[in-house]
Amino acid sequence: MNPPLLEIDALSIAYHTDHGKLSALRGASLIARAGEVIGIVGESGCGKSTLAASVINLLPHAAQVTSGAVRYKGQDILTLPPEAQRALRGQDIAMIFQDPMTAFNPVLTMGAQLVDFQHAAQIPRAEKLNRARALLTRVGMPDPDLTLRRYPHQLSGGMRQRVAIAAALLMNPTILVADEPTTALDVTMEAQIIHLLRDLRREYQGAILVITHHLGVVAELCDRVYVMYAGEVVEEALVDDLFHAPRHPYTSGLIACDPGHFEQAAPILPTIPGRLPDLRNPPIGCSFAPRCPLAETICATPPPRVQISPTQSALCHKAGGQP
Amino acid sequence: MTLLTVQNLALDLPLRGGILSALNPKSRRSLQIFADVSFTLNPGETLGLVGESGSGKTTLARALLGLTPATHGTIHFDQTARRTPADFTAMRAHTAMMFQDAIASLSPRMTIGALLAEPLTIHGHPAPKTKIAEMLALVGLPPDFTTRYPHELSGGQARRVGVARALVLNPKLVIADEPTAGLDVSVQGEILNLMTDLKTRLNLSYLIISHNLAMVRHVSDRIAVMYLGRLVEIGPTRQTFAHPLHPYSQSLIASEPLPDPRKRRQDLAIKGEIPSLLNRPKACVFQSRCPLVQAICRTDPPTLREISPHRFARCHFATPPTGALS
Numbered sequence: 078m079n080p081p082l083l084e085i086d087a088l089s090i091a092y093h094t095d096h097g098k099l100s101a102l103r104g105a106s107l108i109a110r111a112g113e114v115i116g117i118v119g120e121s122g123c124g125k126s127t128l129a130a131s132v133i134n135l136l137p138h139a140a141q142v143t144s145g146a147v148r149y150k151g152q153d154i155l156t157l158p159p160e161a162q163r164a165l166r167g168q169d170i171a172m173i174f175q176d177p178m179t180a181f182n183p184v185l186t187m188g189a190q191l192v193d194f195q196h197a198a199q200i201p202r203a204e205k206l207n208r209a210r211a212l213l214t215r216v217g218m219p220d221p222d223l224t225l226r227r228y229p230h231q232l233s234g235g236m237r238q239r240v241a242i243a244a245a246l247l248m249n250p251t252i253l254v255a256d257e258p259t260t261a262l263d264v265t266m267e268a269q270i271i272h273l274l275r276d277l278r279r280e281y282q283g284a285i286l287v288i289t290h291h292l293g294v295v296a297e298l299c300d301r302v303y304v305m306y307a308g309e310v311v312e313e314a315l316v317d318d319l320f321h322a323p324r325h326p327y328t329s330g331l332i333a334c335d336p337g338h339f340e341q342a343a344p345i346l347p348t349i350p351g352r353l354p355d356l357r358n359p360p361i362g363c364s365f366a367p368r369c370p371l372a373e374t375i376c377a378t379p380p381p382r383v384q385i386s387p388t389q390s391a392l393c394h395k396a397g398g399q400p
Numbered sequence: 401m402t403l404l405t406v407q408n409l410a411l412d413l414p415l416r417g418g419i420l421s422a423l424n425p426k427s428r429r430s431l432q433i434f435a436d437v438s439f440t441l442n443p444g445e446t447l448g449l450v451g452e453s454g455s456g457k458t459t460l461a462r463a464l465l466g467l468t469p470a471t472h473g474t475i476h477f478d479q480t481a482r483r484t485p486a487d488f489t490a491m492r493a494h495t496a497m498m499f500q501d502a503i504a505s506l507s508p509r510m511t512i513g514a515l516l517a518e519p520l521t522i523h524g525h526p527a528p529k530t531k532i533a534e535m536l537a538l539v540g541l542p543p544d545f546t547t548r549y550p551h552e553l554s555g556g557q558a559r560r561v562g563v564a565r566a567l568v569l570n571p572k573l574v575i576a577d578e579p580t581a582g583l584d585v586s587v588q589g590e591i592l593n594l595m596t597d598l599k600t601r602l603n604l605s606y607l608i609i610s611h612n613l614a615m616v617r618h619v620s621d622r623i624a625v626m627y628l629g630r631l632v633e634i635g636p637t638r639q640t641f642a643h644p645l646h647p648y649s650q651s652l653i654a655s656e657p658l659p660d661p662r663k664r665r666q667d668l669a670i671k672g673e674i675p676s677l678l679n680r681p682k683a684c685v686f687q688s689r690c691p692l693v694q695a696i697c698r699t700d701p702p703t704l705r706e707i708s709p710h711r712f713a714r715c716h717f718a719t720p721p722t723g724a725l726s
Contacts, residue, residue, distance in 0.1 A: 121584055236673070263611060263674070264652060265652065265669070265673070266673060267655070268656075268657070268668060268670070269671070272665075272668050292585075293657030293658055294657055296660055296661045296663075297657045297661075297664055297665065320659065320661055320662075330586065331585065335585055336588075336617070336618050337614035337656060337658055338660075339618070342637065344596060346618060347589055
């Protein structure tokens with residue numbers, strides 16, 4: 078098996094807020110190898126965007142890494158000096174943001190921005206433009222030369238997201254982080270972007286991290302999945318196991334709630350009653366226990382990470398038994 | 401007897417022109433948002449209206465309540481034609497709208513109690529505290545919410561207040577624009593179950609507007625598909641999802657990512673993207689993306705015709721589904 082390109086090791090991150098310290102990530106671990114598409118899935122407030130931001134160390138000022146490490150090719154990037162981090166960003170690790178409108182400068186043409194993104198490359202401007210043109214063709218822009226002369230507002234949401242993907246690939250990064258890449262798009266454009274990302278991965282040598290709340294996107298695109306809840310990775314599994322043999326009750330609940338899941342119309346939709354715990358004062362025991370249908374008294378103690386197979390684990394007292 | 405009958409409804413919005421158009425009113429252009437929209441809604445029925453952004457769903461909803469006046473066509477509510485602003489004011493006492501952005505639709509300076517009393521006051525009814533408490537209980541919120549402000553609510557709670565505010569006038573028809581947008585999937589069901597429960601208890605009719613096909617499928621009796629300002633298909637939900645008649649409905653349903661890695665879509669259902677309303681294709685609006693396009697689609701606009709019982713599609717080539725389902 079390939080050595081991991083990216084290794085997030087028991088990472089904890091806290092935000093300093095007016096109402097106290099909020100533990101957004103609590104000992105989250107993740108591994109990504111070359112050629113893998115990793116899904117990070119969870120609902121709002123589960124810490125998935127904080128995890129994504131830590132990979133590229135674009136954490137806001139109020140965030141503080143309290144413990145753990147993010148290793149890229151074995152080197153802890155969080156302790157690198159800012160210049161070294163900046164050199165990694167874009168060149169080795171690139172990001173596709175949720176909103177392709179705000180990811181571009183509205184007063185510069187796409188061509189100018191796609192050239193700027195290559196500022197670290199020691200090649201003439203004409204060559205940078207050629208490279209931009211080639212990538213625009215690759216992501217399926219119908220008229221790349223016209224696109225280079227366009228401003229962001231002249232492109233539709235789906236087209237902007239294609240250009241954003243081209244921009245992320247410009248420097249041939251080893252790790253591509255896509256934060257909710259299809260959330261702002263309509264369903265037919267979403268299908269096209271999923272198709273494009275799936276197509277790109279065949280020729281792409283690196284690892285792709287897809288952060289999403291949409292289980293359909295995970296099922297269509299990912300090889301391995303990390304499910305997050307209240308700042309913790311509660312389950313890690315191959316995509317098929319996750320959907321067909323989930324072992325954490327939160328994973329099962331999340332899949333059951335997805336209305337896309339039923340063949341027949343269901344008059345009453347399943348829900349997960351209750352709310353997320355307050356992360357300013359995280360529970361000592363299992364953070365999902367108050368909402369869990371299987372909870373017992375033991376769940377008030379910290380849950381173990383049960384290794385179900387070499388590729389699947391769940392943070393749950395009850396994951397040891399038969400599914 | 402139908403509750404709402406809409407016939408040939410159309411809406412044009414004026415385009416803001418340059419300085420020359422201000423001098424010469426004849427040169428002022430307008431943009432057709434939707435046209436030729438006809439459908440009915442029965443008491444106690446839920447109609448799901450689906451389509452992508454820019455298809456005209458929200459503008460249609462606003463036109464139905466007279467918030468943006470339609471340019472052509474007729475709206476009958478409760479067997480009465482609604483034309484003038486006064487007609488619509490009277491109609492709005494029996495209808496309600498749940499707006500897309502639940503938190504933004506609540507005034508940040510008013511308490512939840514005041515927000516719930518507001519529709520009653522507007523329509524000249526008394527607003528006793530008991531009525532407010534009753535509404536909060538109906539949507540499953542604790543009574544102390546009367547003194548809270550919108551910023552203190554979670555997304556799901558704000559949705560519940562939106563439901564309570566919609567129902568306070570005891571309406572016959574509720575128009576819900578994206579009732580679950582922005583909600584997590586584990587909370588989405590709570591709002592939909594609440595809406596379903598209240599529908600049976602209060603004998604409501606719903607028009608639910610959404611781009612979320614999976615959700616609409618579970619809550620609607622019938623479904624209407626809109627594309628570039630035209631209804632392209634309308635019919636019972638189950639049959640429409642099983643055998644969509646219009647090529648756009650087919651590709652829309654086939655584009656939805658399914659939460660099962662064993663059912664990955666191998667080929668793309670639809671290529672290209674929705675044209676701008678400014679460049680709406682002539683004749684059939686779907687011709688620029690349609691896999692079945694023929695010469696006739698570029699010359700003759702198709703009409704919404706009944707293909708099989710209760711099922712309508714706007715396509716020259718739609719045929720009744722073969723197979724068990726009718």
